[in-house]
Amino acid sequence: xxxxxxxxxxxxxxxxxxxxxxxxxxxxxxxxxxxxxxxxxxxxxxxxxxxxxxxxxxxxxxxxxxxxxxxxxxxxxxxxxxxxxxxxxxxxxxxxxxxxxxxxxxxxxxxxxxxxxxxxxxxxxxxxxxxxxxxxxxxxxxxxxxxxxxxxxxxxxxxxxxxxxxxxxxxxxxxxxxxxxxxxxxxxxxxxxxxxxxxxxxxxxxxxxxxxxxxxxxxxxxxxxxxxxxxxxxxxxxxxxxxxxxxxxxxxxxxxxxxxxxxxxxxxxxxxxxxxxxxxxxxxxxxxxxxxxxxxxxxxxxxxxxxxxxxxxxxxxxxxxxxxxxxxxxxxxxxxxxxxxxxxxxxxxxxxxxxxxxxxxxxxxxxxxxxxxxxxxxxxxxxxxxxxxxxxxxxxxxxxxxxxxxxxxxxxxxxxxxxxxxxxxxxxxxxxx
Numbered sequence: 001x002x003x004x005x006x007x008x009x010x011x012x013x014x015x016x017x018x019x020x021x022x023x024x025x026x027x028x029x030x031x032x033x034x035x036x037x038x039x040x041x042x043x044x045x046x047x048x049x050x051x052x053x054x055x056x057x058x059x060x061x062x063x064x065x066x067x068x069x070x071x072x073x074x075x076x077x078x079x080x081x082x083x084x085x086x087x088x089x090x091x092x093x094x095x096x097x098x099x100x101x102x103x104x105x106x107x108x109x110x111x112x113x114x115x116x117x118x119x120x121x122x123x124x125x126x127x128x129x130x131x132x133x134x135x136x137x138x139x140x141x142x143x144x145x146x147x148x149x150x151x152x153x154x155x156x157x158x159x160x161x162x163x164x165x166x167x168x169x170x171x172x173x174x175x176x177x178x179x180x181x182x183x184x185x186x187x188x189x190x191x192x193x194x195x196x197x198x199x200x201x202x203x204x205x206x207x208x209x210x211x212x213x214x215x216x217x218x219x220x221x222x223x224x225x226x227x228x229x230x231x232x233x234x235x236x237x238x239x240x241x242x243x244x245x246x247x248x249x250x251x252x253x254x255x256x257x258x259x260x261x262x263x264x265x266x267x268x269x270x271x272x273x274x275x276x277x278x279x280x281x282x283x284x285x286x287x288x289x290x291x292x293x294x295x296x297x298x299x300x301x302x303x304x305x306x307x308x309x310x311x312x313x314x315x316x317x318x319x320x321x322x323x324x325x326x327x328x329x330x331x332x333x334x335x336x337x338x339x340x341x342x343x344x345x346x347x348x349x350x351x352x353x354x355x356x357x358x359x360x361x362x363x364x365x366x367x368x369x370x371x372x373x374x375x376x377x378x379x380x381x382x383x384x385x386x387x388x389x390x391x392x393x394x395x396x397x398x399x400x401x402x403x404x405x406x407x408x409x410x411x412x413x414x415x416x417x418x419x420x421x422x423x424x425x426x427x428x429x430x431x432x433x
Contacts, residue, residue, distance in 0.1 A: 035194025056363025080382025080396030276348030
């Protein structure tokens with residue numbers, strides 16, 4: 001009998017050891033295609049995206065946070081926090097006191113804009129023994145309390161976003177990090193179809209061509225996963241940051257020029273009002289009500305005092321946002337003093353508009369197959385990723401209960417707890433003299 005117990009303990013120990021090794025081998029690839037509206041694949045032939053519906057999980061759509069901009073939305077995904085908590089409140093880094101405005105691409109490397117005391121998933125995972133990397137992903141190039149992501153590839157300003165050969169090379173690069181260097185988490189960012197949506201508009205044939213290019217890239221990804229022998233170990237989440245809508249212009253509409261309704265030079269000390277559907281102002285001392293009243297008379301927009309915004313915006317507690325927030329009606333671009341706007345499409349509008357909704361796909365050994373999820377907010381992706389990586393999440397605003405039905409039984413590939421339960425059950429049946 002003692003021999004039986006010894007053999008049982010040895011077998012259980014081996015099984016637990018294998019389980020722990022499996023836990024350490026957790027691998028997750030998060031891919032973001034900037035500006036991929038929730039319905040962009042519905043008017044294009046996309047066989048690879050269609051196959052993902054069969055082989056994995058699809059959400060009907062997901063809702064980005066207010067603001068529907070690249071940096072705020074990506075940081076919500078990677079932190080699980082609302083914008084008012086993580087404080088990356090714009091694509092541009094700005095300072096309302098000095099009137100500093102740093103363009104989006106330059107902001108990506110400015111740690112003071114991103115390091116707000118809210119740790120992103122890369123840092124949380126690294127602090128629990130995992131290896132992480134960021135390839136072009138917003139926020140990946142910053143330091144957080146002096147700690148950087150293990151490996152970072154930054155996108156150069158002016159770098160073309162639509163080279164399909166380079167897209168495939170980027171996939172091979174990040175998959176080699178998994179297969180050859182045992183990375184656990186890699187985030188990969190593509191700047192399309194956002195660029196073509198801005199330049200041509202969401203209904204232009206060129207946008208459809210880019211969606212087909214994305215579809216071919218997904219097909220290449222799946223083949224490359226098999227080639228790198230990652231099929232049984234790598235989970236993949238594919239999502240985006242916001243949607244896109246057609247910008248309304250003359251002669252169809254009268255475009256918004258806010259200086260027609262108030263003297264910005266006299267009443268405002270800081271403004272960002274030439275950035276899609278979202279704008280901010282800092283009134284001069286004692287003039288907040290006058291600014292609010294004047295903007296309330298302007299057509300095709302809604303003006304808010306920051307601390308009176310609806311709680312559902314999750315913006316009102318932000319310290320960085322200026323006192324006055326302006327949100328244009330869908331498709332109306334905000335202009336301050338004159339119209340210099342050339343984009344055919346844009347975002348930054350209220351996240352309840354369907355044109356601002358975006359995509360979610362997932363596949364891999366942890367995910368169910370042929371599973372259609374109801375819509376959910378992007379803030380809930382973070383606890384799902386922590387579950388897949390088997391790490392303790394940092395404080396966040398999401399909930400695993402929203403997404404856990406996507407996962408196979410137990411939601412993970414490890415079997416440690418099951419082994420111990422089986423072991424205790426067997427031991428209870430043995431009597432050792």
